[in-house]
Amino acid sequence: MEDTGNILFSGVGGQGILLASEITVYALLSAGYDAKKSEVHGMAQRGGSVTAQLRYGKKVYSPLIEPGCADIQMAFEMMEAVRYLPFLHKGSKVIVNTQKILPPSVATGQAEYPKDVLNHLIERDIVVVPVDAFDIAKEVGEIKTANVVMVGALSTFLPIDPAIYEEVIRTRVPERFRDVNLQAFAAGRKVSE
Amino acid sequence: MTKINNNALWMSGNEAIALGVYEAGVKVASGYPGTPSTEIMENLSKYEGVYTEWAPNEKVGLEVALGASFAGARALATMKHVGVNVAADPLFTASYTGVCGGLVLVSADDPEMHSSQNEQDNRNYAFAAKMPMLEPSDPSEAKELVKLAFDLSEDLDTPVMLRITTRVSHVKGVVEKGEINSSHAACGIKKIPGKLVMLPAIARKRRVVVEERMEKCRELAETATFNRVEEGDTKRGFITSGVSYLYVKEAFPEATVLKLGMCWPLPEKKIRDFASMVDELFIVEELDPFLETHIKAMGIDCRGKDCIPNQGELNTAIVRQSIDPDSGPELFKPVELPQRPPNMCAGCPHRGIFFNLSRMKVFVSGDIGCYTLGFLPPLSAMDSCVCMGASVPIAHGMAKALGGDSHNQVVSVIGDSTFIHSGITGLINTVYNNSASTLIILDNSITAMTGQQHNPTTGYNIKGEAASRLDMEALCRAVGVKHVYKVNPHDVVETRKVLKEAVELKEPSVVISEAPCVLLPEMKERKPVSYFTNQENCVGCMSCIRLGCPAISWTPFAEGEAEERGYRKKQKGISKIDEILCNDCGQCASLCKFNAITRGEGK
Numbered sequence: 001m002e003d004t005g006n007i008l009f010s011g012v013g014g015q016g017i018l019l020a021s022e023i024t025v026y027a028l029l030s031a032g033y034d035a036k037k038s039e040v041h042g043m044a045q046r047g048g049s050v051t052a053q054l055r056y057g058k059k060v061y062s063p064l065i066e067p068g069c070a071d072i073q074m075a076f077e078m079m080e081a082v083r084y085l086p087f088l089h090k091g092s093k094v095i096v097n098t099q100k101i102l103p104p105s106v107a108t109g110q111a112e113y114p115k116d117v118l119n120h121l122i123e124r125d126i127v128v129v130p131v132d133a134f135d136i137a138k139e140v141g142e143i144k145t146a147n148v149v150m151v152g153a154l155s156t157f158l159p160i161d162p163a164i165y166e167e168v169i170r171t172r173v174p175e176r177f178r179d180v181n182l183q184a185f186a187a188g189r190k191v192s193e
Numbered sequence: 194m195t196k197i198n199n200n201a202l203w204m205s206g207n208e209a210i211a212l213g214v215y216e217a218g219v220k221v222a223s224g225y226p227g228t229p230s231t232e233i234m235e236n237l238s239k240y241e242g243v244y245t246e247w248a249p250n251e252k253v254g255l256e257v258a259l260g261a262s263f264a265g266a267r268a269l270a271t272m273k274h275v276g277v278n279v280a281a282d283p284l285f286t287a288s289y290t291g292v293c294g295g296l297v298l299v300s301a302d303d304p305e306m307h308s309s310q311n312e313q314d315n316r317n318y319a320f321a322a323k324m325p326m327l328e329p330s331d332p333s334e335a336k337e338l339v340k341l342a343f344d345l346s347e348d349l350d351t352p353v354m355l356r357i358t359t360r361v362s363h364v365k366g367v368v369e370k371g372e373i374n375s376s377h378a379a380c381g382i383k384k385i386p387g388k389l390v391m392l393p394a395i396a397r398k399r400r401v402v403v404e405e406r407m408e409k410c411r412e413l414a415e416t417a418t419f420n421r422v423e424e425g426d427t428k429r430g431f432i433t434s435g436v437s438y439l440y441v442k443e444a445f446p447e448a449t450v451l452k453l454g455m456c457w458p459l460p461e462k463k464i465r466d467f468a469s470m471v472d473e474l475f476i477v478e479e480l481d482p483f484l485e486t487h488i489k490a491m492g493i494d495c496r497g498k499d500c501i502p503n504q505g506e507l508n509t510a511i512v513r514q515s516i517d518p519d520s521g522p523e524l525f526k527p528v529e530l531p532q533r534p535p536n537m538c539a540g541c542p543h544r545g546i547f548f549n550l551s552r553m554k555v556f557v558s559g560d561i562g563c564y565t566l567g568f569l570p571p572l573s574a575m576d577s578c579v580c581m582g583a584s585v586p587i588a589h590g591m592a593k594a595l596g597g598d599s600h601n602q603v604v605s606v607i608g609d610s611t612f613i614h615s616g617i618t619g620l621i622n623t624v625y626n627n628s629a630s631t632l633i634i635l636d637n638s639i640t641a642m643t644g645q646q647h648n649p650t651t652g653y654n655i656k657g658e659a660a661s662r663l664d665m666e667a668l669c670r671a672v673g674v675k676h677v678y679k680v681n682p683h684d685v686v687e688t689r690k691v692l693k694e695a696v697e698l699k700e701p702s703v704v705i706s707e708a709p710c711v712l713l714p715e716m717k718e719r720k721p722v723s724y725f726t727n728q729e730n731c732v733g734c735m736s737c738i739r740l741g742c743p744a745i746s747w748t749p750f751a752e753g754e755a756e757e758r759g760y761r762k763k764q765k766g767i768s769k770i771d772e773i774l775c776n777d778c779g780q781c782a783s784l785c786k787f788n789a790i791t792r793g794e795g796k
Contacts (some may be wrong), residue, residue: 012533022195026195026203029197029203034367035367036331036364036365036366037365037366038360038363039205039365040308040359040363046537046538046563046566047533047535047536048533048534048536049533060366061438061439061440061442061443062440062442062443062508062509063366063439064440064508064509066510068510068522068524079530079531079533080533082530083528083530085526085528086524086526086527088525089525103532103534104534104571104743105531105570106746107738107743107745108571108741108747109766111531112531117530120528
């Protein structure tokens with residue numbers, strides 16, 4: 001119970017990063033941790049860059065992660081994995097969905113999507129775990145489980161028994177989606193094991 | 194809200210406040226949506242036995258709650274920080290009338306302006322309006338303090354403000370369920386003009402009562418458990434409230450702290466005792482030096498805004514490094530990346546209007562809503578935006594200042610909900626005092642920016658039940674506008690013709706742009722047909738690209754690629770529609786002159 005941790009979720013408004021962060025929180029709470037999570041609603045959600053910050057431990061006061069203190073970042077888009085670099089430190093783990101979503105300046109031909117963008121992380125001794133979440137979700141049989149694939153990939157880095165996650169998925173997910181989500185979780189877990 | 198075990202729930206600050214309000218036995222609640230306050234009323238509307246409503250604006254919301262209080266009920270009003278400006282008129286006099294049933298106003302402030310036009314510090318309202326203000330630090334305390342606020346309101350005969358910030362509203366934490374209070378007085382009409390009719394002779398008497406009440410409240414603040422000293426190292430002592438308390442606890446875990454759950458009025462004796470106990474006293478608060486100013490006025494020596502920023506949000510690192518400048522870790526510098534600002538959705542009806550405005554030589558006086566994003570490139574079609582409803586009078590004022598032939602130089606743009614909130618009075622003025630500016634009402638059948646709330650123009654109430662629907666065209670005609678047009682903004686070319694005609698008129702005109710928000714549940718449920726690009730026809734003119742639609746992207750050609758692929762040698766690239774993102778609005782097709790964009794057969 002001495003473990004405390006800071007997980008930064010990043011992505012693009014509308015990608016559903018909040019759901020993935022919720023499943024992770026339920027597992028942490030079930031494992032007996034205190035937790036706080038900070039989200040931003042409103043204007044930023046309209047396709048802009050978005051984050052959620054999750055902190056857990058024996059007792060959590062601040063809902064915000066300090067710069068340089070995110071142990072894990074779960075990024076749902078490649079460029080968004082790099083945007084919050086000042087939050088990371090040497091040895092931080094970045095689980096990244098290898099998806100590209102073009103920002104307006106790139107889509108309109110004013111700028112280019114940076115090449116090999118994840119190298120910015122690797123060069124700084126940050127551990128990058130790429131996850132082809134959509135392909136894995138497709139193989140599992142439901143593209144909408146890409147979020148849960150990501151949760152699975154994150155789970156190996158957290159001090160939580162996988163059985164707790166499975167219980168969370170069993171109790172939180174509607175019955176007809178239960179099996180496919182459990183499979184998505186297991187497939188995601190395999191990527192980072 | 195999610196159940197963790199029998200009594201513990203995982204919920205946001207706003208959900209926790211809704212639960213606290215329900216447990217406090219509130220009967221009537223009214224408010225206007227505004228980030229970060231919106232989810233309080235949304236969640237409260239799901240509880241049995243509490244009447245909830247969306248009011249057309251915050252002033253009406255607070256007045257409804259005040260009326261319910263006069264009838265003996267516990268009542269609540271919710272709004273964002275700038276909404277309190279709109280409600281300030283009833284607020285300042287409700288301080289004189291006091292209450293019958295407990296009355297609480299929740300002010301949700303937005304330091305850092307995550308979704309706001311300013312970051313005013315509404316603690317100043319408690320001082321100015323002479324009423325108590327409670328300030329929780331996290332969801333769990335928010336629930337406890339909002340319940341306590343109703344008791345305080347009835348005990349002291351005063352409205353009570355609960356001030357929260359984005360990092361309380363939209364933070365989730367563990368909250369304990371509590372008892373439901375059903376002991377408060379029954380409702381009924383009581384005629385007490387000496388308390389409720391605020392004409393000068395009576396108001397002067399109530400003015401005295403206000404001071405007596407605040408004195409009582411000050412005494413209560415000395416002993417109340419929500420103002421507590423947490424013992425620790427006395428070398429440095431911290432006085433703090435709200436979310437700043439959490440940052441102090443993490444930055445200086447060893448230090449002694451005076452945690453104020455009520456930021457107005459202040460417990461002077463308690464503060465004095467605390468100050469005398471510590472070697473150095475720091476006041477840690479976001480935004481204005483509110484506590485600091487009042488503590489310094491007590492003649493107490495302390496530090497605060499000389500080292501802690503008075504702009505934006507604080508966090509643990511800022512608090513620690515403001516006080517101990519060399520304590521921070523070395524950080525990675527950010528890498529330069531293309532920005533990803535928020536954008537109007539694919540298929541958003543507003544885009545069609547702003548595309549046209551970007552092509553017209555007019556000053557666009559804008560307003561508050563999703564459509565404020567019309568300011569961003571590539572549309573760049575908004576030239577001012579100040580506050581709810583301001584678009585209309587600002588355009589009128591500019592027209593009056595410019596005089597002469599200015600009738601075709603200024604237009605104002607406002608959403609349906611914002612027009613009802615406070616645009617109508619501006620339009621009445623435009624007609625009455627006669628300027629020829631054109632008003633464009635963007636009617637997308639919902640209050641969209643704050644996450645889809647109903648309003649008087651949608652035909653439904655907060656619970657989604659059928660309600661009276663305001664006829665916007667009839668309203669505009671009733672206030673005296675002779676020229677009212679309706680357009681389908683997705684037909685970009687036709688809309689341009691109407692806008693041009695309206696702008697050229699030398700009398701006031703209104704153009705109502707009618708098309709539903711694509712995020713409406715019924716729009717999400719429909720199966721949109723996707724448009725696609727016939728790339729062989731694309732000449733690279735970029736007409737569609739200039740819409741700035743997230744579903745359309747530009748693929749530049751490498752050298753020689755154009756000829757190789759059978760295009761004109763000088764063609765620089767082609768556009769492509771992402772058929773998954775496309776929302777079937779057809780604006781791009783209405784602009785394409787080369788038959789390169791066609792509606793498909795369905796996804």
